[in-house]
Amino acid sequence: MIYKVSYVVVGKPHPGAIVNLDAPPRVGDRVQLSGELFEVTEVIDLIPPRGEFAYLHVTCRPVQETT
Amino acid sequence: MSVTDLLQRSELFSGLAPEQIEQIAALGREVVYNAGAVVIREGDPSDEMYVISSGMVEVLVSRGTIPDVPGPPQLTPIVRLGQGQLCGEMALVDRGARSATVRCVEDGTVLHVIPRQAFWALCDGDHHIGYVVMRNIASDLSFKLRHRNLQARLAGGAS
Numbered sequence: 353m354i355y356k357v358s359y360v361v362v363g364k365p366h367p368g369a370i371v372n373l374d375a376p377p378r379v380g381d382r383v384q385l386s387g388e389l390f391e392v393t394e395v396i397d398l399i400p401p402r403g404e405f406a407y408l409h410v411t412c413r414p415v416q417e418t419t
Numbered sequence: 420m421s422v423t424d425l426l427q428r429s430e431l432f433s434g435l436a437p438e439q440i441e442q443i444a445a446l447g448r449e450v451v452y453n454a455g456a457v458v459i460r461e462g463d464p465s466d467e468m469y470v471i472s473s474g475m476v477e478v479l480v481s482r483g484t485i486p487d488v489p490g491p492p493q494l495t496p497i498v499r500l501g502q503g504q505l506c507g508e509m510a511l512v513d514r515g516a517r518s519a520t521v522r523c524v525e526d527g528t529v530l531h532v533i534p535r536q537a538f539w540a541l542c543d544g545d546h547h548i549g550y551v552v553m554r555n556i557a558s559d560l561s562f563k564l565r566h567r568n569l570q571a572r573l574a575g576g577a578s
Binding site: 354358360362366367368369370371385386398399402404405411 | 429525
């Protein structure tokens with residue numbers, strides 16, 4: 353299965369991204385979008401799967417750096 | 420991984436047999452871009468569609484010029500697209516001018532370039548390929564619209 357994922361970023365200005373993944377993202381995962389690190393806060397099925405593709409929406413927020 | 424293997428991971432070719440994907444792959448060519456390279460410029464005429472084989476691009480739209488400030492219109496990013504995604508497909512379908520600018524954001528981004536004329540000739544000659552590919556382009560456009568709707572709803576359209 354190929355997971356076509358729509359990433360929407362909250363908490364900072366960012367255009368989000370659409371990417372294909374080999375495994376489904378999960379809440380709590382950390383994901384890099386072109387070098388920026390985000391934490392997944394929500395994963396939902398956007399539309400029903402078709403063929404080899406599943407379609408997911410992910411909401412994510414910037415990872416707070418700790419010093 | 421071969422070009423056909425990479426293209427098989429794009430929704431554009433979902434539902435096609437490997438030999439049919441090879442037919443489409445044979446129409447195009449691969450081009451490698453570095454970060455910052457502009458692949459598509461808003462307003463330009465169009466005759467090609469792109470499949471992202473690896474790397475990432477950013478889609479930007481102009482917000483118009485600022486009065487009394489010289490220079491080109493300000494570009495605002497609306498989405499980033501990674502491996503397997505399409506760009507330039509709107510102009511392939513409607514033959515209009517480019518609706519947005521596409522710029523690479525990662526060095527070594529590889530795009531598979533499909534020329535419109537050869538692509539349409541293949542679809543006209545094989546209606547099954549034409550139907551499947553057009554359905555997949557419609558599905559991709561729908562997904563992008565859903566992404567924009569979620570972006571507007573959750574992030575307030577921030578970009």
